[in-house]
Amino acid sequence: MANARIELKPGEILFEAGDPPSTAFLVEAGEVLVYVRGPDGIVELARLGRGDLLGEMAVLDRAPRTASARALCDCVLMPIDAAQLRERLDDADPIVRALLRSQLQRYRGALGVLGGSPETDPDGAQRSIAPTSPIGVDAAAIDKIRLETQLREALARGELEVRYQPLLEIGSARIAGYEALVRWQHPTRGPVSPAEFIRLAEETSLIVPVGYHVFRQVASSLAALRAHGRQALPFIAVNVSARQLEEARFLDEVVALAEAAGAPLSALKIEITESLTLDLDRVAALIAQAHALGMTVALDDFGTGFSNLGHLHRLHFDTVKLDQGFVRQMLEHPRVHAIVQAITRLVGALDADLVAEGVETAAQLEALAAIGCRYAQGWLVGKPLDRAAMLAQQLGS
Ligand code: C2E
Ligand code: CA
Ligand code: CA
Numbered sequence: 029m030a031n032a033r034i035e036l037k038p039g040e041i042l043f044e045a046g047d048p049p050s051t052a053f054l055v056e057a058g059e060v061l062v063y064v065r066g067p068d069g070i071v072e073l074a075r076l077g078r079g080d081l082l083g084e085m086a087v088l089d090r091a092p093r094t095a096s097a098r099a100l101c102d103c104v105l106m107p108i109d110a111a112q113l114r115e116r117l118d119d120a121d122p123i124v125r126a127l128l129r130s131q132l133q134r135y136r137g138a139l140g141v142l143g144g145s146p147e148t149d150p151d152g153a154q155r156s157i158a159p160t161s162p163i164g165v166d167a168a169a170i171d172k173i174r175l176e177t178q179l180r181e182a183l184a185r186g187e188l189e190v191r192y193q194p195l196l197e198i199g200s201a202r203i204a205g206y207e208a209l210v211r212w213q214h215p216t217r218g219p220v221s222p223a224e225f226i227r228l229a230e231e232t233s234l235i236v237p238v239g240y241h242v243f244r245q246v247a248s249s250l251a252a253l254r255a256h257g258r259q260a261l262p263f264i265a266v267n268v269s270a271r272q273l274e275e276a277r278f279l280d281e282v283v284a285l286a287e288a289a290g291a292p293l294s295a296l297k298i299e300i301t302e303s304l305t306l307d308l309d310r311v312a313a314l315i316a317q318a319h320a321l322g323m324t325v326a327l328d329d330f331g332t333g334f335s336n337l338g339h340l341h342r343l344h345f346d347t348v349k350l351d352q353g354f355v356r357q358m359l360e361h362p363r364v365h366a367i368v369q370a371i372t373r374l375v376g377a378l379d380a381d382l383v384a385e386g387v388e389t390a391a392q393l394e395a396l397a398a399i400g401c402r403y404a405q406g407w408l409v410g411k412p413l414d415r416a417a418m419l420a421q422q423l424g425s
Pocket of ligand 1: 193222352
């Protein structure tokens with residue numbers, strides 16, 4: 029019954045101000061007038077035709093209708109189930125919900141002025157024009173808007189720091205490189221995890237300047253090592269999100285930043301996490317361009333979610349990073365151990381190096397060495413170091 033069409037004759041009323049919210053309607057044919065009754069008569073709000081939606085406001089904020097609607101000619105309407113609309117809204121970004129709510133409140137306020145305040149309503153009926161129940165908007169949405177603004181300011185003020193987590197070459201027992209991990213020292217909240225703010229930055233294009241900031245810091249650290257006489261530089265891997273790769277000038281920008289700092293491109297490694305949003309052809313082209321420039325490329329978090337073996341043969345990664353989850357379980361579960369062993373062989377056959385992430389115990393490192401995994405990263409090897417500590421580790425060795 030919910031989606032049966034409704035036919036109206038000219039002049040017939042679809043709903044009236046004060047009616048409870050039930051369904052929204054899609055105009056399939058004809059023309060519908062939406063209006064409010066003001067102190068000086070009817071105020072027309074809109075004339076809606078085929079393809080227009082109406083009655084959705086009351087459904088979205090669950091408040092009584094604040095306007096009336098009637099057919100201007102023969103009309104056909106399709107009711108849209110309230111739950112169907114609300115489900116989409118519940119899935120939407122909280123900021124989008126907050127924007128919608130604020131617009132709805134303002135619109136209802138304006139309608140209240142046009143149609144007279146509830147006290148002077150000619151019917152004497154109490155009609156609340158404020159939404160009775162917000163559309164699931166909560167303090168979290170406002171927090172998110174605030175955090176995003178603060179992140180923008182933090183970037184401008186240089187409050188985003190880069191930490192360097194060492195990678196051990198297991199066979200030679202030396203630190204071969206680092207992974208650059210961004211940190212935000214929030215003035216009141218303290219350190220904010222990148223797990224929280226990177227996702228936020230990825231939702232907007234803010235990740236693009238944040239990413240260039242990280243490259244600039246890394247290039248400057250490499251240049252500092254060189255200035256202190258280090259010839260054989262460690263590599264430094266920089267995490268790059270899918271949104272950053274969409275920038276047509278991404279690699280040009282990285283090259284410009286490295287050149288400006290005086291850092292060799294050969295010491296830069298780009299870390300990409302495979303995700304549904306990545307375009308295979310684009311990544312293949314990016315890897316080829318990075319190689320032509322002398323950079324290397326790593327596939328991050330291998331074995332989680334979207335890692336697709338079908339893609340591996342087309343993407344010539346230099347390094348594959350095995351997700352922490354495998355290392356965590358490999359000693360307790362023989363089947364996980366067998367998978368790590370098989371991945372080590374697979375990655376070796378593709379001429380890439382394997383990095384095991386999240387190595388926390390000597391027993392894990394031993395097991396990885398026995399399997400033939402080349403690099404290890406994790407608390408056992410070292411926690412992320414600030415720039416001064418990283419330079420000291422390199423220059424002292
Ligand atoms: P990721 O690339 O997988 O980075 C590894 C994360 O695991 C880091 O967390 C690191 O501190 C943590 N970790 C390293 N060793 C161990 C260990 O032994 N045990 C445990 N339990 N954890 C370990 P972090 O720094 O919080 O970074 C989280 C994620 O944020 C990173 O995951 C990466 O996806 C993203 N990220 C960090 N920096 C950047 C950046 O500059 N740009 C972009 N686009 N993403 C970044
Ligand atoms: Ca990474
Ligand atoms: Ca990782």
